[in-house]
Amino acid sequence: MKGRKRKLGKRIGILAVSLLIAGGIYVRYAFYYENHYFRNTVIGGEDCSHMTPVEAEYLLYEKVSGYSLGLYGREEISDIILPKEIGMEYIFGDSMLQIKKEQNPALWIIEFFQKYEYEMPRIAHFDRAALEKRIEELAFFKKENVRPPKDAYITYVEDEGKYRIVDARPGTETKKEKVAEEIEKALLNLQPAINLDKAGCYKEAGLKEDSAELQAALELTNRYISAEIIYDWNGNQVLVDGRRIRKWIEVEGEKAQLNEKAVGKFVARQAEEYDDYGRNKFFQTTDGRKLELNNGLFGWQTDSEAETLELVKAIKNGETIKKQPVHTEKEPKAWEVWVKDTYVEIDLGRQHLYLYVDGEMLLESDFVSGNASRGWGTPAGVYGLTYKARNAVLRGLNYATPVSYWMPFNGNIGMHDATWRNAFGGDIYRTNGSHGCINLPYEKAKIIYEYMYTGFPVVCYY
Numbered sequence: 397m398k399g400r401k402r403k404l405g406k407r408i409g410i411l412a413v414s415l416l417i418a419g420g421i422y423v424r425y426a427f428y429y430e431n432h433y434f435r436n437t438v439i440g441g442e443d444c445s446h447m448t449p450v451e452a453e454y455l456l457y458e459k460v461s462g463y464s465l466g467l468y469g470r471e472e473i474s475d476i477i478l479p480k481e482i483g484m485e486y487i488f489g490d491s492m493l494q495i496k497k498e499q500n501p502a503l504w505i506i507e508f509f510q511k512y513e514y515e516m517p518r519i520a521h522f523d524r525a526a527l528e529k530r531i532e533e534l535a536f537f538k539k540e541n542v543r544p545p546k547d548a549y550i551t552y553v554e555d556e557g558k559y560r561i562v563d564a565r566p567g568t569e570t571k572k573e574k575v576a577e578e579i580e581k582a583l584l585n586l587q588p589a590i591n592l593d594k595a596g597c598y599k600e601a602g603l604k605e606d607s608a609e610l611q612a613a614l615e616l617t618n619r620y621i622s623a624e625i626i627y628d629w630n631g632n633q634v635l636v637d638g639r640r641i642r643k644w645i646e647v648e649g650e651k652a653q654l655n656e657k658a659v660g661k662f663v664a665r666q667a668e669e670y671d672d673y674g675r676n677k678f679f680q681t682t683d684g685r686k687l688e689l690n691n692g693l694f695g696w697q698t699d700s701e702a703e704t705l706e707l708v709k710a711i712k713n714g715e716t717i718k719k720q721p722v723h724t725e726k727e728p729k730a731w732e733v734w735v736k737d738t739y740v741e742i743d744l745g746r747q748h749l750y751l752y753v754d755g756e757m758l759l760e761s762d763f764v765s766g767n768a769s770r771g772w773g774t775p776a777g778v779y780g781l782t783y784k785a786r787n788a789v790l791r792g793l794n795y796a797t798p799v800s801y802w803m804p805f806n807g808n809i810g811m812h813d814a815t816w817r818n819a820f821g822g823d824i825y826r827t828n829g830s831h832g833c834i835n836l837p838y839e840k841a842k843i844i845y846e847y848m849y850t851g852f853p854v855v856c857y858y
Contacts, residue, residue, distance in 0.1 A: 426501045434499050434507035439492075440516030440586075449492035456516065460486045465582055466589035467534065470568050470598065475535045477579065482530055483523035484583065520584050531579065536570050536592065543567045547603035550614055550647045557638065559617040559647075561610060564601035571597055609650035617645055617652045619714040625707065626718045630670040630696040636662075641711055654711060660704040663721070673697035673724075677778055679855055682741060682750050682757070687857050690777035697724040739853035740811070740844065742834060744774055747821045749834070751844055758847070761840040762821025764814065767829030774832050774856060779805040781852040784845060788812075792831055800838065801845040805854040809833055813841035 433452065437444045442459065444452040465477040479485070495514050535541055545567035553560050574597045582590050592598065603610060621638030644658045672695035676688045702722040710717060741750040744765050751759040766772040781803060788802035790812070804810030814820075814835035836844070 422505070425504050429499065429501040429504040431496075433496060434504060434512055436507060436511040437499075437514075438512065439495065439514045449496050453488050453492045456488070457486070460586060463586055463588075465579065465587065467536070467579070467592060468589060469536050469570070469592040470566065471541075473535050473541050473568060477530060477583070479522070482527040482583075483521075485521050487521060516586060522583065527580070527583075528576070531572070531576050534575075536568070536575065537572065542569050544569045545599055545601040547601045547649065548605040548607065548610060549603070549649070550610065550617060550652065552617075552642055558621070559614055561605050561614055563605045564603065566598065566601065569599045571599055603650055607650055613647065613650055613652035617642075617647065620645055620654060620711050622714040622716075623711045624716045625710050627666075628718070628720050629666055629698075630672060632670050634666055634670075636707065636711075644711075654708060656704070656708050659708050659711070660700070663698070663700050663704045663707060666721070667698035667700050667703075671696050671698050679778070679857065681743065681857065683743075689855065689857055690775075695778075698722065699724050739855055742774075742854065742856045743858075744776060744825075744856055745858040747823075747825060749836070749840075751847065753847055759840065759843055761836060763811075764817060764820050764829055764835040765825045766809075766832040768826045770829075772829065772832050773825075774809060774830075774834065775806060776857045777806070779854045779856070781805050781848050781850055781854060782810070783850055784848045786845075790833070801841040803841075803845060803848050806856075811836055811841065811844060811854075813838040 431448050432446050433439075433444050433449075435445045437447075439452055440456055440459070442452075442455055444455065447455070463479060467475045467477065499512065531537075543565075546565040548564040549562050550559050551562055552558070570592060574595075575592065578590050578592070578595045578597060581587070590597075621641050623636070623638070623641060625636040627634035627636070640662075641654075644655045644662075646653050646655050674697075675695065676690055677695075679687050679689050681687060699722040706719075706722060737755045738753050741752065742763070742765075743749070747762055747765065749759075749761050749763050750757055765774040782805055785802045786800065788799055790797045790799060790802070799812040799814075802810060802812050809832045811834040814830075815838050817835055820835065820837060
């Protein structure tokens with residue numbers, strides 16, 4: 397029994413001694429960590445484990461004493477700011493001691509289980525006027541290094557025959573306030589460098605090549621110039637294709653439009669050049685003379701307003717078509733076609749008439765025209781048959797004359813049979829002519845009547 401008590405007492409003694417030794421060691425380290433940072437202490441990115449605040453401050457001061465701020469921009473433009481240029485210094489104050497106070501020495505044992513990280517405990521001071529002056533001197537603001545950004549735009553590429561988008565140009569013009577803001581922030585954080593581009597310090601183009609509006613405008617312009625309209629303009633071919641159309645396209649920024657007024661002016665110019673409504677025409681007579689004749693109310697007259705609308709529509713749809721322009725008459729014919737093959741030629745000076753059908757002279761005849769001595773001479777000009785009628789009665793102030801074949805072409809003036817006459821041609825018309833009509837032998841009038849139709853060309857000349 398006594399032996400057991402001795403053994404128990406011995407064990408208790410050993411335990412007491414061990415506790416005293418362990419406690420002593422713990423207290424010793426607790427005293428040590430009164431003035432030293434715990435293990436795994438990192439301040440401002442530097443390992444300050446087991447250092448005193450003074451030692452850590454010295455280490456960090458060594459780090460900032462050689463500090464400089466590098467600035468890097470577009471097109472390899474760069475610069476550097478040195479603390480001495482702006483009167484810059486770092487004051488740690490009691491920051492390092494404050495960090496130490498955050499670590500309870502009595503709890504030093506937990507240093508084995510966690511990490512202690514702190515930002516650089518500093519207060520940066522610099523001469524603000526000096527910093528502003530240094531910023532003004534930076535390479536990024538020198539005139540030769542500043543190029544403003546350029547918007548993307550649409551242009552016509554001659555070699556390709558189409559419109560393309562020219563990419564926006566970023567330029568090298570910075571936003572000075574943003575640069576100053578980033579520099580000050582970097583200095584306070586001892587940041588070694590700034591990429592001005594990544595920091596958003598540059599002015600950007602307002603319109604980029606991937607703009608949906610710009611892409612839509614590009615599609616529009618290329619569709620417009622893909623149109624091809626081939627006109628038969630009163631017997632004249634007029635081509636409206638991309639080369640002409642692009643002169644009417646207006647591009648501004650991301651907007652593209654067709655200048656419809658310019659299209660209208662084009663149509664008006666063509667009408668002025670090729671329309672022959674009411675204009676004198678040149679005519680080759682059967683006996684070889686070339687005459688200029690009054691065209692009267694017949695010929696081609698473009699409806700410029702309606703044709704402008706049609707042309708605008710065709711261009712906007714990118715159509716490829718052949719067409720005649722819209723005209724005021726239902727079926728106008730080009731002058732060269734109208735009187736080339738089929739017409740009645742009335743030579744008032746020689747009192748002789750010719751009937752041509754499909755280029756072949758089918759008939760010729762003498763006639764008697766308007767009485768020249770009484771001022772009833774038949775007017776020269778180019779006309780179209782108004783209508784034709786059988787067994788008509790021609791009425792005037794003091795007469796009513798029945799005829800078998802009536803073919804008016806100029807108001808009340810027309811061709812008809814004149815059975816009351818025994819002779820035709822010569823100088824009869826000078827003193828014994830008609831009231832203006834073309835008096836024909838019955839058989840000749842009959843044949844001519846058979847070929848007549850509304851609009852049939854009638855050419856009168858002296």
